Amino acid sequence: MKKDKPKYRQIIDAAIIVIAENGYHQSQVSKIAKQAGVADGTIYLYFKNKEDILISVFEEKMEIFVDNLKGIIKEDITASEKLYKMIHNHFSVLAKNHHLATVTQLELRQSNLDLRLKINSILKNYLKLLDEILNEGINSKEFENSIDKRLARQMIFGTIDETTTTWVMNEYKYDLVELTEQVHRLLLNGIKA
Amino acid sequence: MKKDKPKYRQIIDAAIIVIAENGYHQSQVSKIAKQAGVADGTIYLYFKNKEDILISVFEEKMEIFVDNLKGIIKEDITASEKLYKMIHNHFSVLAKNHHLATVTQLELRQSNLDLRLKINSILKNYLKLLDEILNEGINSKEFENSIDKRLARQMIFGTIDETTTTWVMNEYKYDLVELTEQVHRLLLNGIKA
Amino acid sequence: MKKDKPKYRQIIDAAIIVIAENGYHQSQVSKIAKQAGVADGTIYLYFKNKEDILISVFEEKMEIFVDNLKGIIKEDITASEKLYKMIHNHFSVLAKNHHLATVTQLELRQSNLDLRLKINSILKNYLKLLDEILNEGINSKEFENSIDKRLARQMIFGTIDETTTTWVMNEYKYDLVELTEQVHRLLLNGIKA
Amino acid sequence: MKKDKPKYRQIIDAAIIVIAENGYHQSQVSKIAKQAGVADGTIYLYFKNKEDILISVFEEKMEIFVDNLKGIIKEDITASEKLYKMIHNHFSVLAKNHHLATVTQLELRQSNLDLRLKINSILKNYLKLLDEILNEGINSKEFENSIDKRLARQMIFGTIDETTTTWVMNEYKYDLVELTEQVHRLLLNGIKA
DNA sequence: AATGAATGAGGGTTCATTCAT
DNA sequence: GATGAATGAACCCTCATTCAT
Secondary structure (H helix, E strand, C coil): CHHHCHHHHHHHHHHHHHHHHHCHHHCCHHHHHHHHCCCHHHHHHHCCCHHHHHHHHHHHHHHHHHHHHHHHHHCCCCHHHHHHHHHHHHHHHHHHCHHHHHHHHHHHHHCCHHHHHHHHHHHHHHHHHHHHHHHHHHHCCCECCCCCHHHHHHHHHHHHHHHHHHHHHCCCCCCCHHHHHHHHHHHHHHHEC | CHHHCHHHHHHHHHHHHHHHHHCHHHCCHHHHHHHHCCCHHHHHHHCCCHHHHHHHHHHHHHHHHHHHHHHHHHCCCCHHHHHHHHHHHHHHHHHHCHHHHHHHHHHHHHCCHHHHHHHHHHHHHHHHHHHHHHHHHHHCCCECCCCCHHHHHHHHHHHHHHHHHHHHHCCCCCCCHHHHHHHHHHHHHHHEC | CHHHCHHHHHHHHHHHHHHHHHCHHHCCHHHHHHHHCCCHHHHHHHCCCHHHHHHHHHHHHHHHHHHHHHHHHHCCCCHHHHHHHHHHHHHHHHHHCHHHHHHHHHHHHHCCHHHHHHHHHHHHHHHHHHHHHHHHHHHCCCECCCCCHHHHHHHHHHHHHHHHHHHHHCCCCCCCHHHHHHHHHHHHHHHEC | CHHHCHHHHHHHHHHHHHHHHHCHHHCCHHHHHHHHCCCHHHHHHHCCCHHHHHHHHHHHHHHHHHHHHHHHHHCCCCHHHHHHHHHHHHHHHHHHCHHHHHHHHHHHHHCCHHHHHHHHHHHHHHHHHHHHHHHHHHHCCCECCCCCHHHHHHHHHHHHHHHHHHHHHCCCCCCCHHHHHHHHHHHHHHHEC
């Protein structure tokens, strides 16, 4: 498995650094190779093409969000509390890694539509877990029965995403994690029974 | 004034069509010129450079949203009703112009950071009007006094934006305007007193 | 006759100013038109094309050198004295008009070969007059009988031209006219009997 | 060292041929690449930009003149003889390479001022060696003590340059090297004690 | 597996010239 | 005569990808 070889992660990590520091359009393959300490050609032993590096960056890092969220869902707490922990997790991971935040919120969005569609399909796993929370909340009568789940999901993800992007564009100058409670309250109000 | 000359609008409209049909990165200046029925060089009599075309597209079209919203704010209705009309306006304008929707929700976001920052500053006018509605609602006790206005604004805009983008990515296959009521209800729940 | 109309000279004079101040490659027709206070299209009522402006600049200004030199040749003085006056005239005219000096010594030489060949043919009239001085000096036994006239002419013109160009490249920071005597002595030594 | 790689010289040589045959303004990078038998992009592995090719052409070829002249200066002969050999060398090198002569005497002079200033600074090394000969001649009392060395240098270089340019403009139809003796005599007369 | 030199397609922009008014 | 809006051809350079070693 290529993903287990050290150079695979080396290149992924190099890509995040290079993109965060240089911007999407100034992140040439040769720059990533140099940062990773490998030859340009070596990149192509581990990735099909440049787009594949970027998708993999997203995939790999998204796993953290997904894995954490899976853990949260398994906990024996209310749906509302799970929503809280989801927001908190989302904000925490990005607050701890500014490079990653810049890359996912700003830089990767400059990629072509094709790449963004692929990124979106990776996101789906995350959104499915969000749906589980919503279902749970409806079943437990915590959340309003009549809400359109798709819309609720879009509101929740849209709000989290917009909040994070604004924070990045403001150059991290306030504490993102501190916003968890208020964001949670706003969102919960929207959907609670 | 250049903006009043017919070729100015001709080029703006051509740009929207070309970008919607070919994608941001396949929208060469020569293609836009051809669609507008002018020579390549003519573009540069009306726009400083390619980026200037794109900013102007956004500026011109954003005006429609802003002007409509200004009208809504002046009406003698509750803040909640204004919020409803704002969402309805946003969805209606884009539902009537799929090309514009594709361009603003998908294609322009692929532009470089610099252009996106400029687009963001244009957006601010729109968001300021949203703030007015929030203020009004708080003053009239329709909206919860304790909400963080910045977060509320991000929730509202993030939800509208995410909803629209999802609709575009699903190729307009359902009726966006029909979602107004539910989106309004979700958002209102989040902020109402 | 077009040359007698005021706009003809207006454009010629504007061209010298624009070229001297902006350099050959930054001297667009529109800039010259603006400086001359006429519309771009008007230029083409007086000149066939851009090259024609530049040739005319050279032609018009070269006339000053040629007319002066013709006067010198008619004077009742020795060939050596005529050579002295020729050098003095050359240096004086350019020392009095730095714009013209920059244009003829530096800027016009950046033009394409075609234009330069035309400039060279204009120069021939000047060089022919130099030949007259040389003939006169040989006939009067002031100059060495055996010299190759073509070479002598190249030495004289080459030296004057190189001296002037060096002076322009040094930004006129010393007095060019003061060099007349020494240049004359050097050249005279080369050809005197 | 890039200069030692075969493609470096290949491109330099191709540039001289292309410029001589097509003229400065018709010498596109792609034409030079084709003549050199490399891809367009390969040019940029060896040269910073197009201007850098042209400067390098001049630098590389100027070295021949300079190296030969250094050899001449070291010889145990009079300053006058050194001047003779310098002229002979200058004429010989160009007479043997018509392409190079066209490029240095006609084409490169059409370059922009910036490039020509760089070319001039390369020329300085050559002119410094000429100064050495002048100094030597003055010390040995071969040359007139009172001459202005800068002017003498300008006369010598101006004459050689003008003679060569005229020869090139006459399409090499007479023997340049044969002129050595007369040019030397003219110049020597100008400066000898 | 790893290298890195070589490839070559692709596009924004300028500006001399024209011509309808 | 005079205008100036419109034209459209022309080119340097970057960089993702390949492949011989």
